[in-house]
Amino acid sequence: MCQVEEEYHEQLERVDRLSLSQKCMKCKEEPAVVVVRAGDAYCRSCFRESFIHKFRAMLGKTRVIFPGEKVLLAVSGGPSSCSMLRQVQEGVGHNAHKKLRFLPGIVHIDEGGALGQSIEIRRKKTSDLQQMFRSTGFPFYIVPLEQVLDLPGSVLVAPSAPSDRPDSAYKAAVDLFLQSGGGSDPAGPRQENGQESLLDVHESRTRLLEQLMDSVQTQTAKLDLLNTLRQHLLVHTARNHGYSKLMLGDSCTRLAVRLLTSISLGRGAQLAQDTGFSDCRYGDVVAVRPMREYSAKEIAFYNHLFKVPTVAVPNLETKTSDKSSIQRLTESFVTKLQTDFPSTVSTIYRTGEKLQTACRFSSASEDSDRCLLCLSSLEPGAEEASALQATLLSERLSQTRGPLSSVPVEPEPAPVGRCCSSGHCGGADGNAGCCSSPTGPQVAGMRSLLCYSCQRTVRDMSSVHHLPPYILSEAHRRQKRSAMREQISQFLLDGAEEHD
Numbered sequence: 001m002c003q004v005e006e007e008y009h010e011q012l013e014r015v016d017r018l019s020l021s022q023k024c025m026k027c028k029e030e031p032a033v034v035v036v037r038a039g040d041a042y043c044r045s046c047f048r049e050s051f052i053h054k055f056r057a058m059l060g061k062t063r064v065i066f067p068g069e070k071v072l073l074a075v076s077g078g079p080s081s082c083s084m085l086r087q088v089q090e091g092v093g094h095n096a097h098k099k100l101r102f103l104p105g106i107v108h109i110d111e112g113g114a115l116g117q118s119i120e121i122r123r124k125k126t127s128d129l130q131q132m133f134r135s136t137g138f139p140f141y142i143v144p145l146e147q148v149l150d151l152p153g154s155v156l157v158a159p160s161a162p163s164d165r166p167d168s169a170y171k172a173a174v175d176l177f178l179q180s181g182g183g184s185d186p187a188g189p190r191q192e193n194g195q196e197s198l199l200d201v202h203e204s205r206t207r208l209l210e211q212l213m214d215s216v217q218t219q220t221a222k223l224d225l226l227n228t229l230r231q232h233l234l235v236h237t238a239r240n241h242g243y244s245k246l247m248l249g250d251s252c253t254r255l256a257v258r259l260l261t262s263i264s265l266g267r268g269a270q271l272a273q274d275t276g277f278s279d280c281r282y283g284d285v286v287a288v289r290p291m292r293e294y295s296a297k298e299i300a301f302y303n304h305l306f307k308v309p310t311v312a313v314p315n316l317e318t319k320t321s322d323k324s325s326i327q328r329l330t331e332s333f334v335t336k337l338q339t340d341f342p343s344t345v346s347t348i349y350r351t352g353e354k355l356q357t358a359c360r361f362s363s364a365s366e367d368s369d370r371c372l373l374c375l376s377s378l379e380p381g382a383e384e385a386s387a388l389q390a391t392l393l394s395e396r397l398s399q400t401r402g403p404l405s406s407v408p409v410e411p412e413p414a415p416v417g418r419c420c421s422s423g424h425c426g427g428a429d430g431n432a433g434c435c436s437s438p439t440g441p442q443v444a445g446m447r448s449l450l451c452y453s454c455q456r457t458v459r460d461m462s463s464v465h466h467l468p469p470y471i472l473s474e475a476h477r478r479q480k481r482s483a484m485r486e487q488i489s490q491f492l493l494d495g496a497e498e499h500d
């Protein structure tokens with residue numbers, strides 16, 4: 001999947017030979033076969049034990065997943081998510097020492113349609129995955145990315161927040177689960193099994209998806225958009241089948257890359273949600289990342305030693321040059337640095353740890369306070385010193401083409417609640433391409449609904465009309481509502497239009 005993992009694979013054999021003379025640092029008896037970090041040499045069984053322990057400790061410590069809860073594992077076929085699947089398989093098994101008490105399911109998004117793969121190749125890949133998933137006995141869903149074109153607008157509206165459940169609630173849930181005999185039945189109530197065995201996609205849908213991807217002009221924006229759409233589809237699939245947790249296989253290496261990428265893309269405000277253990281922005285479906293303390297190297301060792309199957313599924317980044325996108329460039333930067341300075345990833349990761357905030361989901365906030373695409377909150381107060389303000393200012397400066405002193409004292413180009421700088425959309429000043437035009441929202445009109453980073457992505461599109469209908473109609477709905485709020489604002493009492 002990513003270069004980092006492939007390179008470790010080559011190292012495997014070498015390390016195997018090198019460390020034969022060393023003893024395991026844990027049991028101090030067996031010869032070491034794995035050196036995870038300098039000085040951390042393990043024998044086979046101690047490595048396995050510590051690997052498994054880390055997974056369960058992560059879930060135990062965070063107490064986010066409740067006993068009996070339905071948890072959907074997002075499996076791409078890559079090393080990290082397949083390793084996660086193995087951990088869950090072992091954890092819910094009959095003879096697991098510290099049993100995992102949730103009900104797992106699997107989802108795989110087939111992105112072949114966005115990569116221009118033929119349907120035959122896509123079917124071959126998904127049948128390999130199907131075989132792997134079937135052997136787990138968990139229900140599974142293989143979903144083509146094309147389904148993103150048919151999502152309902154509700155995906156963009158985070159419904160009721162999960163109530164803040166205190167620690168005592170977790171303990172009570174464990175007791176209840178054990179009393180009800182939940183511990184004896186490994187998979188709990190039998191769930192319906194996965195559908196969509198053969199990839200069933202209409203050619204016309206694939207063409208629409210291709211048009212959408214083609215309309216994005218830079219690789220950076222393509223990756224960002226694909227990421228957003230995949231996330232929407234994952235959340236929708238989870239919701240649709242009654243799963244309240246979505247388990248993602250992001251490793252510490254991947255998160256270190258994402259952290260730096262997020263900063264480069266101006267997603268600083270979303271950093272904690274993008275890289276933390278849990279992500280509550282979708283309200284009733286909470287994403288969790290239990291693999292976040294494993295390095296790609298550790299995972300590669302584990303998969304190699306314990307024969308964890310993976311399915312090589314190419315993605316947009318496969319076989320692209322280092323400089324094709326900000327994401328790829330960051331990855332290659334981190335990988336190269338890691339080679340000479342082995343603590344690079346853990347240093348970035350630890351720094352990211354400090355940014356974590358408690359999962360905060362305020363159900364009081366309206367949809368219009370959230371970014372239309374990534375659903376991160378658009379906090380008006382936080383904008384003052386943000387990348388967004390910096391860009392707006394520099395745009396204004398560059399428009400004037402004059403010395404600094406001639407900065408016009410104009411209203412903001414796209415203040416929240418308006419769709420264009422004229423303030424009255426579709427006004428007499430010939431502002432045709434505005435949000436009230438019959439063709440629907442335009443890039444300029446959509447701007448106020450997006451966070452800084454998503455604005456950049458949308459700006460790299462030749463036309464927003466290729467976006468899936470659920471996004472366009474939700475954009476339209478929000479624009480209409482804010483226009484209406486604007487119209488009636490003079491009849492409202494002071495502060496009445498504020499909704500905090």
Ligand SMILES: [Zn+2]
Pocket residue numbers: 024025026027028029030042043044045046047
């Ligand atoms: Zn040992």
Ligand SMILES: [Zn+2]
Pocket residue numbers: 371372373374375376450451452453454455
């Ligand atoms: Zn956004």
